[in-house]
Amino acid sequence: MQIILNGEAQELTPECTVFQLLENKAVTLKAGVVELNGKILKQELWQSTAISDGDSLEILIFMGGG
Amino acid sequence: MNDIIQGINPSDDSLLIGGVNLLSRLFVGTGKFSSHEIVPRVLEASGSQVVTMALRRVDWKNPQENILNYLPQNTILLPNTSGARTAEEAVRIARLAQAAGCGNWVKIEVVQDQRYLLPDNWETIRATEQLANDGFVVLPYMSPDLGAARRLQDAGAAAIMPLGSPIGSNRGLQTKELIRILIEEISLPIVVDAGIGRPSEAAEAMEMGAAAVLVNTAIATAGDPVFMAQAFRLAVAAGRLGYLAGPGERRVTAEASSPLTGFLQEG
Numbered sequence: 001m002q003i004i005l006n007g008e009a010q011e012l013t014p015e016c017t018v019f020q021l022l023e024n025k026a027v028t029l030k031a032g033v034v035e036l037n038g039k040i041l042k043q044e045l046w047q048s049t050a051i052s053d054g055d056s057l058e059i060l061i062f063m064g065g066g
Numbered sequence: 067m068n069d070i071i072q073g074i075n076p077s078d079d080s081l082l083i084g085g086v087n088l089l090s091r092l093f094v095g096t097g098k099f100s101s102h103e104i105v106p107r108v109l110e111a112s113g114s115q116v117v118t119m120a121l122r123r124v125d126w127k128n129p130q131e132n133i134l135n136y137l138p139q140n141t142i143l144l145p146n147t148s149g150a151r152t153a154e155e156a157v158r159i160a161r162l163a164q165a166a167g168c169g170n171w172v173k174i175e176v177v178q179d180q181r182y183l184l185p186d187n188w189e190t191i192r193a194t195e196q197l198a199n200d201g202f203v204v205l206p207y208m209s210p211d212l213g214a215a216r217r218l219q220d221a222g223a224a225a226i227m228p229l230g231s232p233i234g235s236n237r238g239l240q241t242k243e244l245i246r247i248l249i250e251e252i253s254l255p256i257v258v259d260a261g262i263g264r265p266s267e268a269a270e271a272m273e274m275g276a277a278a279v280l281v282n283t284a285i286a287t288a289g290d291p292v293f294m295a296q297a298f299r300l301a302v303a304a305g306r307l308g309y310l311a312g313p314g315e316r317r318v319t320a321e322a323s324s325p326l327t328g329f330l331q332e333g
Binding site for chain 2: 007040063
């Protein structure tokens with residue numbers, strides 16, 4: 001299926017949850033945030049939320065800034 | 067160092083923002099450091115309690131560690147909304163930062179101009195109003211303008227953060243007179259943000275009556291950022307003490323400091 005991840009179109013197979021996607025990407029998001037289709041997805045929902053075709057995801061973390 | 071500053075500055079001279087009594091009047095940004103590892107040492111040397119950071123997309127090819135992992139536990143996190151071009155984008159970033167566990171403080175930064183990174187006061191006012199209504203402690207970065215500052219105050223800002231000169235320019239207090247007017251006319255704390263490049267400029271802002279200063283580039287790009295953080299800590303404390311002491315009047319002509327009688331050659 002096609003998703004948009006951080007602004008880029010990507011093919012995602014097999015189907016997975018948000019949590020699994022982060023695991024596959026080897027990203028530790030201890031204090032990060034996920035936005036799914038323009039809405040903030042709470043961390044407790046990452047494991048139970050399956051990604052669907054056409055979904056748009058933003059995965060954000062804090063970086064140095066002034 | 068703690069003892070020196072706490073010894074010279076009155077212990078009841080705390081700065082109240084968002085219901086928190088801050089003992090340090092130096093806010094520090096975490097951008098542009100050569101590595102995350104130096105950040106904890108810089109923050110310790112600075113004595114700062116309020117620290118800024120930015121929210122960005124994860125870079126899959128080069129995943130960076132979260133800057134929050136390098137900040138002391140009791141730090142007040144002040145995420146900025148850098149990258150926002152409109153009030154709506156700033157509000158979205160603020161909410162994302164809050165959802166990421168950043169608390170409810172936010173530095174509003176709305177910029178369209180990419181050459182000088184000057185803030186858009188109008189969009190900043192709109193974002194401030196919305197986020198203050200939502201319960202955020204809002205510290206807007208703004209171009210020093212009295213009318214805009216009054217509107218930010220009415221919109222519910224917790225402090226006003228005028229720029230001294232363009233972000234990252236290290237050019238000091240180019241807007242000094244406009245900041246002076248804000249300090250005189252606005253009852254909210256005025257935190258000079260952006261452009262301060264030397265400890266002496268931080269001291270000057272504090273002597274003028276600024277409530278605090280926010281420094282990033284001047285520390286991060288110094289030859290020794292830890293020493294520079296310490297220098298800013300002392301400069302801010304010294305400037306604040308100078309302000310509290312009440313500087314004497316300036317005069318055009320001389321006024322002798324020594325007695326004008328009893329000279330040797332008299333008589």
